Every structure is written in structure tokens, then in C-alpha cells.
Amino acid sequence: DVKVTQSSRYLVKRTGEKVFLECVQDMDHENMFWYRQDPGLGLRLIYFSYDVKMKEKGDIPEGYSVSREKKERFSLILESASTNQTSMYLCASSLQAYEQYFGPGTRLTVT
Amino acid sequence: AQSVTQLDSQVPVFEEAPVELRCNYSSSVSVYLFWYVQYPNQGLQLLLKYLSGSTLVESINGFEAEFNKSQTSFHLRKPSVHISDTAEYFCAVTQSNFGNEKLTFGTGTRLTIIP
Numbered sequence: 593d594v595k596v597t598q599s600s601r602y603l604v605k606r607t608g609e610k611v612f613l614e615c616v617q618d619m620d621h622e623n624m625f626w627y628r629q630d631p632g633l634g635l636r637l638i639y640f641s642y643d644v645k646m647k648e649k650g651d652i653p654e655g656y657s658v659s660r661e662k663k664e665r666f667s668l669i670l671e672s673a674s675t676n677q678t679s680m681y682l683c684a685s686s687l688q689a690y691e692q693y694f695g696p697g698t699r700l701t702v703t
Numbered sequence: 704a705q706s707v708t709q710l711d712s713q714v715p716v717f718e719e720a721p722v723e724l725r726c727n728y729s730s731s732v733s734v735y736l737f738w739y740v741q742y743p744n745q746g747l748q749l750l751l752k753y754l755s756g757s758t759l760v761e762s763i764n765g766f767e768a769e770f771n772k773s774q775t776s777f778h779l780r781k782p783s784v785h786i787s788d789t790a791e792y793f794c795a796v797t798q799s800n801f802g803n804e805k806l807t808f809g810t811g812t813r814l815t816i817i818p
Contacts, residue, residue, distance in 0.1 A: 627808075632810060634709075634793060635808040640805065684746075684747075693749075694747040696745060
């Protein structure tokens with residue numbers, strides 16, 4: 593079975609802190625994705641990556657950056673966390689877009 | 704660009720009753736369509752997909768969806784729901800041309816089963 597793991601299920605950070613969210617997949621997938629999920633807004637794509645060191649902006653990249661130094665790991669970085677970044681963050685990986693495998697999510701609260 | 708509309712944000716249904724969750728899409732090119740399910744406190748899982756061929760697709764737990772090109776719809780149905788179907792359901796679309804790896808998700812429908 594494909595497994596996508598995220599470093600934390602719950603995270604509480606203060607405004608202005610630098611935040612790292614880590615995602616690791618074990619199926620040698622080329623593609624990896626970061627979404628945020630908010631009530632009534634569904635999933636919105638923040639960044640995605642087709643390959644190591646490759647990254648593409650999604651629909652809402654402002655305030656975020658990403659890093660993909662190894663194929664299995666995709667990190668989301670909040671350079672200076674703000675309260676409007678309080679959300680559920682979901683990581684996914686895929687060989688092809690229509691088979692995206694999701695991690696359990698990280699619920700981030702910024703106070 | 705493509706978009707997905709799920710008009711119903713919440714659908715309460717009595718146990719063993721039928722249910723339909725509506726999904727409409729917009730795209731200028733041909734598409735692939737998906738339903739994902741998110742059980743409480745979990746990530747999303749692929750429920751079923753339409754890529755080509757038969758317009759009626761089924762999942763292993765009794766859900767089905769029908770691709771209707773003329774109405775640009777991909778509604779999800781189940782003839783008899785169970786408590787375990789309580790979850791949030793997301794419709795998603797991607798363009799079927801090679802190289803487009805992004806999914807566009809709808810806003811989700813929360814299905815609540817009433818005992």
C-alpha cells in the first residue's frame with residue numbers, strides 16, 4: 593500500500609514563527625502536492641512538484657514556499673506564520689494525477 | 704481552466720435510504736472525473752474515477768457515479784446508505800491531456816447518516 597506520512601497531526605505556532613511541514617511518501621512517486629483545506633472552500637492547491645528540485649505554484653502560493661531535495665520528501669514552509677494560515681494542510685503524492693494518495697493531514701493553529 | 708461545483712454542502716439522509724450527491728464541472732477540453740471521500744480525522748481516499756469507456760463507474764462499497772457529458776455532471780449515488788458512509792465527499796476534475804497533473808476539487812458535501 594502507498595503510504596504518505598506527515599510529520600505532525602496537530603501543530604500550534606505563534607504569529608511570526610517559521611513553520612516547516614514535512615511530507616514523505618514511500619512509493620517512488622514523481623508528483624507531490626500541498627493543499628490546504630478550509631470549511632466551505634474545499635481543497636486548494638498551494639504548490640506542487642513534478643520532480644526533485646522542481647516546483648510549481650498552485651492556486652494560493654502567497655505566504656508559502658516549498659522544498660524538494662529528495663524524491664520522497666516534500667516540505668511546505670511558512671516563512672512567517674500568520675493567523676490566516678490556520679488550517680488543515682494535506683500532502684499528496686501520485687504517479688498520475690488521478691491517483692493522488694493523501695496523508696492524514698496536519699491541523700495547524702497560528703495564535 | 705476547469706472548475707467543479709458541488710451545490711450541496713450538507714446532505715442528511717436516513718440509514719438505508721438512497722442518496723445522490725451532485726457534481727457539475729466546467730472545462731473547455733475533455734476531462735477525467737473523480738470522487739474522493741474523507742472519513743472523520745483522515746486524509747482523502749479515492750472512491751471512484753471516470754477516465755474513459757463506460758460512463759457508469761462503481762466503487763467497491765456500493766457507490767456509483769455516471770458521467771453525463773451533455774449535462775457536464777458526475778453525480779454520486781448509493782441506493783442504500785449505512786452509518787459508515789458518514790464522511791465528506793469531494794468531486795474533482797483534471798484535463799485528460801498528457802502532462803496536466805493538477806486536480807481541481809469541489810468544495811465538498813458532508814454526508815450525515817441519521818440512524
